[in-house]
Amino acid sequence: MILVKYPLTEEFVIEAKKYLDFEEFYKSISAETEKFNNCYILDYQKFFLNKYDLFKNSDHLNKWGAEILSKQVAKDLEKIKLNIILNNQISDFIKQK
Numbered sequence: 001m002i003l004v005k006y007p008l009t010e011e012f013v014i015e016a017k018k019y020l021d022f023e024e025f026y027k028s029i030s031a032e033t034e035k036f037n038n039c040y041i042l043d044y045q046k047f048f049l050n051k052y053d054l055f056k057n058s059d060h061l062n063k064w065g066a067e068i069l070s071k072q073v074a075k076d077l078e079k080i081k082l083n084i085i086l087n088n089q090i091s092d093f094i095k096q097k
Contacts, residue, residue, distance in 0.1 A: 002080065
């Protein structure tokens with residue numbers, strides 16, 4: 001399972017905090033994900049902090065921001081894939097002994 005925290009502008013976070021306690025919300029999600037094997041959270045919430053030229057509005061990237069984020073997500077997914085493969089190989093090696 002892979003969860004993604006998308007980039008947001010500072011203005012969006014400030015406004016959203018009036019309705020949602022972000023820290024508690026993400027703590028509860030993290031606590032739930034710990035129940036599963038191979039669960040990852042890709043956190044890009046501050047990835048474009050103060051880079052307003054990459055946003056279409058306060059919570060949506062424009063095409064340039066989307067392109068940059070897509071490339072980063074692809075890199076991170078590849079790392080996760082390698083991590084899973086390595087973990088499976090180690091697990092298989094231990095089972096063989």
